[in-house]
Each structure stands twice: as C-alpha cells, then as structure tokens.
Amino acid sequence: LKTVPDVTEKTFDFDQYINIRRQLIEQRLSQYLPSAEPEQLWQSMRYSVLSGGKRFRAILCLASAEAVYFNKVGGTVRSTADSALLDTILPCCCAIEMVHAMSLIHDDLPALDNDDFRRGKPTNHKVFGEAVALLAGDALLMLANEVLIKETPKSVGREVLLSVIAELAHCTGANGMVGGQVYDLALTGKVAEAELITKMHNGKTGALIRFSAWSGATVAGANLETQELFNQFAETLGLAFQIADDLLDVTGDIKTLGKTPGKDQADNKSTWVTLFGLEGARAKLAELEETGLAFLDKIVLSDNRLSALKQLLQYAIHRVN
Amino acid sequence: LKTVPDVTEKTFDFDQYINIRRQLIEQRLSQYLPSAEPEQLWQSMRYSVLSGGKRFRAILCLASAEAVYFNKVGGTVRSTADSALLDTILPCCCAIEMVHAMSLIHDDLPALDNDDFRRGKPTNHKVFGEAVALLAGDALLMLANEVLIKETPKSVGREVLLSVIAELAHCTGANGMVGGQVYDLALTGKVAEAELITKMHNGKTGALIRFSAWSGATVAGANLETQELFNQFAETLGLAFQIADDLLDVTGDIKTLGKTPGKDQADNKSTWVTLFGLEGARAKLAELEETGLAFLDKIVLSDNRLSALKQLLQYAIHRVN
Numbered sequence: 001l002k003t004v005p006d007v008t009e010k011t012f013d014f015d016q017y018i019n020i021r022r023q024l025i026e027q028r029l030s031q032y033l034p035s036a037e038p039e040q041l042w043q044s045m046r047y048s049v050l051s052g053g054k055r056f057r058a059i060l061c062l063a064s065a066e067a068v069y070f071n072k073v074g075g076t077v078r079s080t081a082d083s084a085l086l087d088t089i090l091p092c093c094c095a096i097e098m099v100h101a102m103s104l105i106h107d108d109l110p111a112l113d114n115d116d117f118r119r120g121k122p123t124n125h126k127v128f129g130e131a132v133a134l135l136a137g138d139a140l141l142m143l144a145n146e147v148l149i150k151e152t153p154k155s156v157g158r159e160v161l162l163s164v165i166a167e168l169a170h171c172t173g174a175n176g177m178v179g180g181q182v183y184d185l186a187l188t189g190k191v192a193e194a195e196l197i198t199k200m201h202n203g204k205t206g207a208l209i210r211f212s213a214w215s216g217a218t219v220a221g222a223n224l225e226t227q228e229l230f231n232q233f234a235e236t237l238g239l240a241f242q243i244a245d246d247l248l249d250v251t252g253d254i255k256t257l258g259k260t261p262g263k264d265q266a267d268n269k270s271t272w273v274t275l276f277g278l279e280g281a282r283a284k285l286a287e288l289e290e291t292g293l294a295f296l297d298k299i300v301l302s303d304n305r306l307s308a309l310k311q312l313l314q315y316a317i318h319r320v321n
Numbered sequence: 322l323k324t325v326p327d328v329t330e331k332t333f334d335f336d337q338y339i340n341i342r343r344q345l346i347e348q349r350l351s352q353y354l355p356s357a358e359p360e361q362l363w364q365s366m367r368y369s370v371l372s373g374g375k376r377f378r379a380i381l382c383l384a385s386a387e388a389v390y391f392n393k394v395g396g397t398v399r400s401t402a403d404s405a406l407l408d409t410i411l412p413c414c415c416a417i418e419m420v421h422a423m424s425l426i427h428d429d430l431p432a433l434d435n436d437d438f439r440r441g442k443p444t445n446h447k448v449f450g451e452a453v454a455l456l457a458g459d460a461l462l463m464l465a466n467e468v469l470i471k472e473t474p475k476s477v478g479r480e481v482l483l484s485v486i487a488e489l490a491h492c493t494g495a496n497g498m499v500g501g502q503v504y505d506l507a508l509t510g511k512v513a514e515a516e517l518i519t520k521m522h523n524g525k526t527g528a529l530i531r532f533s534a535w536s537g538a539t540v541a542g543a544n545l546e547t548q549e550l551f552n553q554f555a556e557t558l559g560l561a562f563q564i565a566d567d568l569l570d571v572t573g574d575i576k577t578l579g580k581t582p583g584k585d586q587a588d589n590k591s592t593w594v595t596l597f598g599l600e601g602a603r604a605k606l607a608e609l610e611e612t613g614l615a616f617l618d619k620i621v622l623s624d625n626r627l628s629a630l631k632q633l634l635q636y637a638i639h640r641v642n
Binding site: 036037038040041042045102106109111112129130131132134135137138139141142143145146149150158159161162163165166168169170172173174175178179181182183185186199 | 357358359361362363366423427430432433450451452453455456458459460462463464466467470471479480482483486487489490491493494495496499500502503504506507520
C-alpha cells in the first residue's frame with residue numbers, strides 16, 4: 001500500500017492527490033472482488049468494477065472523510081495517520097463504486113439504454129450476455145452491503161454503520177437512483193419540464209453523489225451539523241456534475257469524452273441544456289461553483305483540509321470528460 | 322391487526338396458523354410498499370410483492386422466531402405476547418419476501434427464463450415493460466435493507482441486526498441466490514452432474530430458505546448453538562423443497578400447480594428427477610423428512626413450539642403446488 005504524502009495548503013497537488021487515491025481504491029476493490037465461482041459471474045462483476053472510470057464518487061467519499069478526520073486528529077493531511085483512516089473508509093468507498101457499477105451495467109442493458117460501449121470498451125452484456133450482466137448487477141448491490149458490514153472496522157459505531165447502510169439503500173432505491181432511472185424513461189422523446197428533469201437528475205446522479213460526501217464525513221465521525229453541511233455541499237456538487245455532463249454531451253469531442261457526444265439529442269432527450277440553453281447552463285454552473293464554495297466555507301475545518309473538496313467541485317464543473 | 326390465537330399441542334391447526342400469519346405478513350408488506358412516486362415503479366414493486374404467493378419463506382422466518390421467543394418467555398404460543406414478537410420479526414419477514422419477489426421478477430425477464438405467467442398472472446415485465454420490471458427488482462433489493470434497518474425495533478441488538486443484514490446480502494448475492502441463477506444458466510440443455518445441480522439449488526433456493534429460518538431464530542435471540550441447529554434444519558428443508566418442486570414439475574397438474582408442468586423437460590433442464598429418477602427422488606424426500614425431524618428434536622424447545630416447523634417441513638415435502 002502506497003502511503004499518502006503530506007499535503008499542505010502550499011504543496012497541494014490535485015492530480016497527485018487523485019491518482020494516489022484512485023490507486024488505493026482500485027487495489028481495495030480488486031481485493032473485495034476475487035476470481036471466485038461461478039466464474040462467469042465474478043468475471044462479469046470484476047469487468048465492470050475494475051475497468052477504470054474516474055472514481056469520482058469514491059474519491060469524494062475519501063476526501064470528505066479526510067477533511068473531517070484530520071480536523072479531529074489535528075495537523076495537516078499526513079501520511080502517518082492515513083492507514084487507520086483508509087481502513088475505516090475504504091470499505092464505504094468501494095461499496096459506492098460497486099453500486100455505481102451496478103447502475104451502469106443495468107442502465108446499459110437493451111431493456112434500458114441499449115449501449116454497446118462504455119469508457120471505450122464493450123458494455124458488460126456485450127461481453128458476458130444479458131443474463132449474466134443482469135445478475136452481476138444484482139450481485140454487486142448485495143456485495144456492497146456485505147463489504148460495508150464485514151470490512152468496516154469496529155471503531156466505527158454500530159449505529160453509525162447502520163445509518164450508512166440504510167442511507168445507501170435509500171439513495172440507491174426507489175426514492176433515489178433507481179427512481180431517477182424510471183423518471184429518465186419518461187423523459188426520452190418528450191419536452192420535459194424542469195421539475196421532471198430535476199427529479200430525474202437528483203435521483204439518477206445526485207443521490208449517490210450526496211451519499212458519497214455525507215457517508216465519508218459521517219463514517220469519519222462528523223457531528224450532525226457538519227453532516228448537514230456536507231449534504232448541502234454535495235447536493236450543489238451533484239447538480240453541477242449533471243449540468244456539466246449535459247453540456248459535454250453537446251460541446252465535448254469523442255476523443256476526450258471516450259463516448260459519442262450528441263447522444264441526448266439523438267435520443268430526443270430533455271436535458272439541462274435543452275431547458276436552459278448553452279449559455280443558461282454555463283451561467284447556472286458558475287452560480288453553483290460559488291454556492292458550493294460558500295458551503296465549504298461554512299464547514300469549520302482548517303483550509304488545507306478542504307483543498308481536495310474545492311478542487312473536486314471545480315473538477316466536476318470544468319472537466320472535459 | 323388480528324391476534325394470533327392460543328396454540329397448544331392438541332389444538333394446533335396448521336391451516337389456521339398459516340392463514341393468520343400470511344395475513345399479518347401481507348398487511349405489513351402493503352404498509353412498507355406505499356403507492357409513491359415514481360408511480361410506475363412502485364406499482365410494479367407492489368404488483369409482484371402483493372400478488373399472492375405462499376409466503377413460505379416469511380412464515381418459516383416467523384415460525385422460527387416464535388419457537389425461540391416462546392421458549393424464552395415461557396408458556397405456550399399465545400396471542401397476548403405476540404404483538405411484541407411481531408414488531409420484532411415482521412420487518413425481517415417482509416425483507417425476505419421482497420428479496421424473493423425481486424429474484425422472481427429478474428428470473429422471469431426475457432434475458433433469463435422469459436416467462437409470461439407466474440401464479441396464473443402475467444409476469445411483471447409483461448405488465449410494466451422490461452425496463453421498469455428490471456428496476457423494480459433493484460429497488461426491492463434496496464428496500465429490503467432499508468426496512469430491516471428502519472423498522473426493526475431497538476430491542477434487537479445492533480450487532481445482531483448487522484449480522485442479519487450481512488447474511489442476507491451473502492445469501493442473496495454471488496455466493497447465494499444470484500450465484501445459483503448463474504449455475505442454472507449453465508444447466509439448461511445439458512446433462513448435468515449432481516455437483517452442479519446441488520450448487521444451483523443450494524444457491525437459487527436453498528440460501529434464502531436457510532436464511533429465513535436462521536434469521537427468525539437469530540432476531541428472536543437464539544444462542545449460537547440453536548442458530549446452528551436452525552441452519553441445519555433449514556438446509557434439509559430447503560433441499561426437500563427443491564426436490565418436491567422438481568417432482569411437481571413432472572407429476573403436478575396445471576390446475577393445482579398454477580403453472581404449466583413439464584417446463585423443465587421442455588427446457589431440457591437437468592433436475593433432481595433427471596438425476597435420481599421419480600422413485601429415487603421420492604426416496605430422497607422420505608429420507609430428508611426424517612433428517613429434518615431429527616434436527617428439530619435436537620432443538621431444545623418444548624414440543625408445541627416446534628409444531629409449526631414440523632408441519633412446514635411436511636408441507637414442503639407433501640404439497641401439491
């Protein structure tokens with residue numbers, strides 16, 4: 001396991017920060033997803049979870065935990081204190097990635113979006129068949145819960161852990177991600193109103209992003225007030241993430257995007273861009289950047305501990321893929 | 322809420338016992354599945370969970386809990402003491418039914434068994450479309466966890482509750498039910514060996530039946546030794562349930578069965594009957610009945626408290642649908 005280098009306000013290197021954490025998360029994911037039996041099923045699960053991706057949600061969870069943790073133990077973000085924190089929070093980061101992978105597998109199925117490629121690779125059902133892909137998604141959902149319970153150390157209070165599992169179920173289920181996918185079905189081929197687009201996005205993308213920041217802070221021991229600030233920050237971040245996605249679908253190019261742009265338009269799908277227009281969407285993003293930074297200012301932690309969260313917000317808004 | 326009548330060894334009426342409990346479980350399920358938004362999704366979830374079924378797993382869970390509970394509080398199975406027990410165990414019973422319904426919805430999809438009818442009604446995707454059916458299954462899996470955590474009273478220890486959720490995830494995931502469905506895919510059109518048939522059945526049906534009895538006993542406060550006896554009893558019961566199912570597919574008639582018999586043969590699927598023959602399967606069932614009753618004898622509880630479990634074993638073996 002690589003140690004996480006000292007990070008101070010002056011030396012904060014976002015790319016390095018992201019790369020080291022991505023590697024830590026992927027090592028742990030691989031460990032939680034052995035090549036077991038039935039072979040086809042585990043291969044299919046590994047294929048989707050371990051085949052790259054930004055790990056945005058898992059890193060958001062880890063960065064939120066770090067911000068709270070180092071405020072508690074004092075000092076700057078240090079390598080020495082990190083292994084305890086990593087053991088505490090990586091199971092939650094990995095559970096989030098498993099749930100996210102599951103949503104992508106099911107979303108790509110012919111019954112839903114019928115996508116052949118994701119991140120430049122054939123989608124899960126193209127490789128393993130629809131039956132195994134469907135079941136791999138189901139299994140990942142259960143594995144996320146199993147990992148959270150069996151791998152989170154006892155230092156995390158049992159009530160806290162139960163609240164995290166209940167919240168994950170809530171954010172992932174009919175009132176969250178899955179509900180958002182159903183609203184998405186209703187959006188295709190229609191000129192939708194802002195209310196429906198908001199419901200769709202809040203569920204489909206927003207709920208798991210909010211959970212990522214909230215659970216990171218909560219598992220690391222944030223009090224209720226701080227938990228609520230993380231919730232508000234992450235709601236802003238999540239919305240910005242979605243608007244940026246819709247913008248990229250119009251303005252992005254296939255090379256940096258890794259997928260064909262213009263899909264929403266081809267599907268005749270209502271998005272933030274169809275609703276606000278290009279300039280309106282950009283203005284909304286600028287507003288969300290300010291709001292998000294203002295929420296972070298309210299989180300009473302010394303500045304350097306929030307650097308990563310600030311950069312994650314700015315990344316969500318200014319990214320090119 | 323109907324009260325559960327006094328049950329003594331002499332007056333034990335299995336049909337009445339089952340009917341009252343089925344009603345209690347269904348009332349609670351309906352409460353946990355409101356008609357919420359998105360409407361299509363919740364309707365689809367309600368359709369599959371509330372459209373009948375034997376409730377065998379939920380009743381097994383409740384009967385196991387009752388056996389342990391009344392041994393602790395003393396006396397015979399009484400109406401007065403029951404409401405506390407019901408509040409304790411019904412969330413778990415309902416979670417089991419939700420997971421079971423989810424497995425049926427996904428199993429019926431064209432990507433898997435492609436069944437148009439279940440229990441004499443059109444399958445979920447025939448009514449709500451494949452996309453919603455798929456997502457309803459996902460949502461039910463998460464709702465099962467949410468209900469377990471939010472509705473199980475604090476009188477159940479937090480460690481116990483976490484162990485129940487972890488075990489449900491394990492029994493339902495790649496090492497249990499979902500894994501069994503993948504083995505099932507490998508069985509179709511092949512002459513399979515006993516090992517593969519066993520793996521398929523243990524996962525697909527056995528794991529959740531075992532969980533049902535174990536979780537009932539565990540939530541009601543059974544010690545580790547008693548938990549293990551419930552595990553062994555339920556493994557026997559689960560295997561008997563499956564062999565009886567395979568036999569019914571050959572010997573049952575469409576009217577009492579509620580579905581077309583002969584499907585396994587039409588699908589060229591290896592079953593216990595293709596493996597053992599009709600007489601061999603019947604002999605195996607008789608052997609399992611003895612083994613199961615012997616396990617119950619080892620559970621140190623007064624006889625009347627085990628009546629329901631004995632009858633559930635015999636029902637699993639001698640049922641006609």
